[in-house]
Amino acid sequence: xxxxxxxxxxxxxxxxxxxxxxxxxxxxxxxxxxxxxxxxxxxxxxxxxxxxxxxxxxxxxxxxxxxxxxxxxxxxxxxxxxxxxxxxxxxxxxxxxxxxxxxxxxxxxxxxxxxxxxxxxxxxxxxxxxxxxxxxxxxxxxxxxxxxxxxxxxxxxxxxxxxxxxxx
Amino acid sequence: xxxxxxxxxxxxxxxxxxxxxxxxxxxxxxxxxxxxxxxxxxxxxxxxxxxxxxxxxxxxxxxxxxxxxxxxxxxxxxxxxxxxxxxxxxxxxxxxxxxxxxxxxxxxxxxxxxxxxxxxxxxxxxxxxxxxxxxxxxxxxxxxxxxxxxxxxxxxxxxxxxxxxxxxxxxxxxxxxxxxxxxxxxxxxxxxxxxxxxxxxxxxxxxxxxxxxxxxxxxxxxxxxxxxxxxxxxxxxxxxxxxxxxxxxxxxxxxxxxxxxxxxxxxxxxxxxxxxxxxxxxxxxxxxxxxxxxxxxxxxxxxxxxxxxxxxxxxxxxxxxxxxxxxxxxxxxxxxxxxxxxxxxxxxxxxxxxxxxxxxxxxxxxxxxxxxxxxxxxxxxxxxxxxxxxxxxxxxxxxxxxxxxxxxxxxxxxxxxxxx
Numbered sequence: 001x002x003x004x005x006x007x008x009x010x011x012x013x014x015x016x017x018x019x020x021x022x023x024x025x026x027x028x029x030x031x032x033x034x035x036x037x038x039x040x041x042x043x044x045x046x047x048x049x050x051x052x053x054x055x056x057x058x059x060x061x062x063x064x065x066x067x068x069x070x071x072x073x074x075x076x077x078x079x080x081x082x083x084x085x086x087x088x089x090x091x092x093x094x095x096x097x098x099x100x101x102x103x104x105x106x107x108x109x110x111x112x113x114x115x116x117x118x119x120x121x122x123x124x125x126x127x128x129x130x131x132x133x134x135x136x137x138x139x140x141x142x143x144x145x146x147x148x149x150x151x152x153x154x155x156x157x158x159x160x161x162x163x164x165x166x167x168x
Numbered sequence: 169x170x171x172x173x174x175x176x177x178x179x180x181x182x183x184x185x186x187x188x189x190x191x192x193x194x195x196x197x198x199x200x201x202x203x204x205x206x207x208x209x210x211x212x213x214x215x216x217x218x219x220x221x222x223x224x225x226x227x228x229x230x231x232x233x234x235x236x237x238x239x240x241x242x243x244x245x246x247x248x249x250x251x252x253x254x255x256x257x258x259x260x261x262x263x264x265x266x267x268x269x270x271x272x273x274x275x276x277x278x279x280x281x282x283x284x285x286x287x288x289x290x291x292x293x294x295x296x297x298x299x300x301x302x303x304x305x306x307x308x309x310x311x312x313x314x315x316x317x318x319x320x321x322x323x324x325x326x327x328x329x330x331x332x333x334x335x336x337x338x339x340x341x342x343x344x345x346x347x348x349x350x351x352x353x354x355x356x357x358x359x360x361x362x363x364x365x366x367x368x369x370x371x372x373x374x375x376x377x378x379x380x381x382x383x384x385x386x387x388x389x390x391x392x393x394x395x396x397x398x399x400x401x402x403x404x405x406x407x408x409x410x411x412x413x414x415x416x417x418x419x420x421x422x423x424x425x426x427x428x429x430x431x432x433x434x435x436x437x438x439x440x441x442x443x444x445x446x447x448x449x450x451x452x453x454x455x456x457x458x459x460x461x462x463x464x465x466x467x468x469x470x471x472x473x474x475x476x477x478x479x480x481x482x483x484x485x486x487x488x489x490x491x492x493x494x495x496x497x498x499x500x501x502x503x504x505x506x507x508x509x510x511x512x513x514x515x516x517x518x519x520x521x522x523x524x525x526x527x528x529x530x531x532x533x534x535x536x537x538x539x540x541x542x543x544x545x546x547x548x549x550x551x552x553x554x555x556x557x558x559x560x561x562x563x564x565x566x567x568x569x570x571x572x573x574x575x576x577x578x579x580x581x582x583x584x585x586x587x588x
Binding site: 028029030031057058059060061063065066067077079083086088090109110111113114115118122135136137138139146147149151153 | 246
């Protein structure tokens with residue numbers, strides 16, 4: 001993991017090539033996070049992957065968290081891994097509550113394919129440029145985004161109601 | 169099929185005059201006019217190792233394209249976790265990948281421990297290491313038994329499940345449960361191991377390499393097994409990395425990437441073990457890597473038993489860890505802590521963490537988001553089966569249906585983990 005100063009150095013380097021793309025940094029619990037402009041996510045991840053001396057070539061995980069009631073509400077997390085230096089780096093893009101959308105990184109990291117579909121399935125985050133953005137774990141005709149914090153547990157209608165109707 | 173041979177290449181007694189696919193079925197090029205048929209396999213099919221549905225485009229007996237359709241055992245575990253206090257989440261996450269439950273527990277408990285900055289005592293680290301490696305062997309045994317069964321080696325299933333039963337006996341002895349043990353707690357483990365466990369475990373560590381040798385004797389030079397696995401399902405190393413594949417599948421392609429070595433967690437830095445790697449990354453290498461990993465795991469268990477430190481098995485922080493039962497009748501303080509922990513649970517300051525460990529199938533990551541309450545705001549698992557399944561199309565494309573089944577077995581997906 002880049003330490004606190006290392007993270008600031010990294011931010012400085014990104015600022016040279018992509019000014020203003022990194023909005024903030026955070027270093028918490030020995031984990032480094034870059035909070036970036038969602039419109040420039042592909043640019044940043046390409047830089048981190050291909051820039052000589054960086055080499056964050058492995059995308060471990062892509063997931064979304066809902067920070068309700070904060071605004072911007074959704075955070076798309078990219079857990080990058082540099083296998084040569086054995087360093088993890090989290091890149092986070094914050095998206096608004098209304099119409100969350102971001103560019104897909106599947107062309108860059110093919111592993112993001114299923115994970116972006118999962119994020120779409122559960123949070124309704126739209127990934128532009130994804131080859132097949134459909135529901136992956138839920139049925140195709142499902143309505144709603146169940147992992148959002150304002151979707152209640154048990155908010156799902158019960159399909160099999162025989163016992164309920166018979167015995168009340 | 170990289171080469172167009174009717175039978176896999178690379179066998180010891182390779183016959184240069186062996187008929188090619190072209191000899192038997194004519195040229196198999198893309199613009200051939202044979203009818204391509206779309207066939208549905210699953211979701212309920214024994215060879216899919218769970219509730220997996222495959223939509224396969226077949227040209228004769230050759231797979232031209234395929235698409236895995238998942239979600240049939242999705243139960244919303246991640247959502248349910250948001251409605252449970254931190255310590256009640258543990259049994260939930262165990263039920264995701266139901267073959268490697270100790271790994272799920274470690275990923276989750278380790279993530280929460282790192283969120284609250286709780287150091288676990290050395291004995292707990294060693295006990296966790298022992299159980300994780302027992303679980304790794306257990307998982308690989310289930311894989312070996314069922315995959316060999318797919319390839320027609322029925323006796324392997326009985327032998328593998330015999331040893332698996334011994335591991336489950338060990339789990340039962342220490343935790344009271346054979347599966348889904350809920351043994352790991354935030355801060356350590358729930359109970360110390362009972363008297364006699366170490367001896368029984370040592371006996372297992374002694375026996376297991378012998379058993380593995382017997383499995384190898386059954387399969388390693390089995391002509392049918394070799395023909396079915398050698399040269400089948402090869403995916404290039406770069407493609408595997410692009411697809412995010414980790415674990416034995418990546419190591420079979422010759423990449424010695426193992427989080428147990430790369431990152432510092434539990435007692436692994438003190439253990440002496442090797443990382444088995446393959447050479448070409450075909451199904452035979454995948455088999456060899458997993459079998460060799462079982463032997464390495466027994467070495468780790470043996471060393472951990474030898475070096476097992478004394479002392480407490482769970483941290484002594486009463487804000488997060490239940491007080492010992494004996495104190496409840498004598499100490500008011502303990503009673504209050506106990507009451508707070510079992511009713512509301514403990515609160516975790518806002519923060520987020522991603523903690524990854526080496527599961528039997530690859531990188532098992534757990535993301536926990538805390539919002540300051542006693543319930544996690546988000547629990548997400550980066551399940552290796554889910555990510556690795558993306559490489560299945562590359563493995564099975566342009567091979568026979570039978571080889572596709574073999575590749576699926578060697579991929580070793582656990583659909584409970586895929587669908588969560």
